Amino acid sequence: MKRVLVTGANKGIGRAVVAALLDRHPDVFVYLGCRSPARGTDARNQLAARNQEHLSRTKVVELDVTSERSVCEAERGIREDCEATGTALYGIVNNAGIFSSSAGAAEVLEVNLFGIKRVFDQFYSVLGAQDARVVNVTSASGPNYLSSAEPSVRRVLTDSQATWEDILHIVQLYMKDIESAAIVDQARAASVTYGFSKACANALTVLQARLFPSVAINSCTPGFIDTDLTRQLAAMAGRDPMEMDMKPPSDGVESTLFLLMASEPTITGWYLGSDCKRSPLDSYRAPGDPEFKGH
Numbered sequence: 001m002k003r004v005l006v007t008g009a010n011k012g013i014g015r016a017v018v019a020a021l022l023d024r025h026p027d028v029f030v031y032l033g034c035r036s037p038a039r040g041t042d043a044r045n046q047l048a049a050r051n052q053e054h055l056s057r058t059k060v061v062e063l064d065v066t067s068e069r070s071v072c073e074a075e076r077g078i079r080e081d082c083e084a085t086g087t088a089l090y091g092i093v094n095n096a097g098i099f100s101s102s103a104g105a106a107e108v109l110e111v112n113l114f115g116i117k118r119v120f121d122q123f124y125s126v127l128g129a130q131d132a133r134v135v136n137v138t139s140a141s142g143p144n145y146l147s148s149a150e151p152s153v154r155r156v157l158t159d160s161q162a163t164w165e166d167i168l169h170i171v172q173l174y175m176k177d178i179e180s181a182a183i184v185d186q187a188r189a190a191s192v193t194y195g196f197s198k199a200c201a202n203a204l205t206v207l208q209a210r211l212f213p214s215v216a217i218n219s220c221t222p223g224f225i226d227t228d229l230t231r232q233l234a235a236m237a238g239r240d241p242m243e244m245d246m247k248p249p250s251d252g253v254e255s256t257l258f259l260l261m262a263s264e265p266t267i268t269g270w271y272l273g274s275d276c277k278r279s280p281l282d283s284y285r286a287p288g289d290p291e292f293k294g295h
């Protein structure tokens with residue numbers, strides 16, 4: 001059995017990724033990382049209602065990616081499971097994410113950037129020594145943000161040699177700027193911070209891939225998908241999700257499943273579009289456009 005942890009697994013794209021993994025890969029066991037065990041159990045029951053067999057290949061694990069203690073306890077439980085079965089963790093899908101928060105930009109970064117790092121740092125030692133994979137679910141909002149960012153920010157967040165300190169420095173500057181910025185339009189402020197957090201998460205992916213060459217670590221966008229997250233975005237923009245051409249969650253799993261399960265993604269440190277093709281970190285590449293060949 002290949003053991004895979006999916007964070008934010010109780011709804012939206014995370015739940016669709018779990019369903020697709022169970023349906024397409026009978027050799028996969030999924031830990032549903034959910035900050036609410038009750039919502040996680042509901043999601044697991046919904047999966048079981050489609051196929052009872054899925055109960056024996058799933059387990060809900062309480063996991064709030066913003067909490068050091070929660071991530072630590074989740075790792076302990078999964079490590080004990082792996083030890084008891086003589087296996088290792090095959091993969092992590094860092095899917096948990098938020099668009100905005102009443103607690104402001106810091107909370108968005110806490111989930112979308114620091115959450116990914118916290119989970120990876122804690123779980124690294126549980127990952128198998130060979131063929132382990134990590135998928136960071138980011139967003140086309142990252143490249144969109146960078147396409148109009150200050151050159152100094154763009155340079156650091158696309159630098160293949162950037163360190164964690166370099167990324168942190170950019171985050172600190174951003175927080176200073178956003179606190180003093182006169183962005184009165186709430187929807188715009190939220191979407192700027194969301195894009196910034198995803199650009200940083202893409203840069204973190206490149207860094208992790210460089211530091212941990214034994215693990216294939218990549219990021220991807222799922223596409224524009226109708227979930228609670230994007231419905232919030234539509235509401236803030238005063239638009240209807242239907243007219244915005246969003247697709248159902250089951251259409252948002254392909255790039256993640258490709259990176260996690262395809263027989264040979266020898267790639268690491270790449271960012272893929274929803275069509276599973278490499279995309280640049282600092283400009284939007286539409287699905288179907290020529291693949292980015294790298295610098």
Ligand SMILES: NC(=O)c1ccc[n+]([C@@H]2O[C@H](COP(=O)([O-])OP(=O)(O)OC[C@H]3O[C@@H](n4cnc5c(N)ncnc54)[C@H](OP(=O)(O)O)[C@@H]3O)[C@@H](O)[C@H]2O)c1
Pocket residue numbers: 007008009010011012013014034035036039063064065066094095096097098111137138139140221222223224225226227228229230
């Ligand atoms: N939908 C799109 O079009 C789209 C496009 C590009 C990228 N993405 C990315 O795809 C990922 C999934 O988003 P979605 O659209 O499926 O959104 P969603 O339906 O709102 O699901 C988000 C998931 O993340 C979980 N989560 C939030 N904060 C968390 C925390 N602190 N710890 C653990 N889990 C947490 C949520 O749990 P609760 O139920 O407990 O809140 C939920 O399970 C996100 O990273 C998002 O940025 C989405």
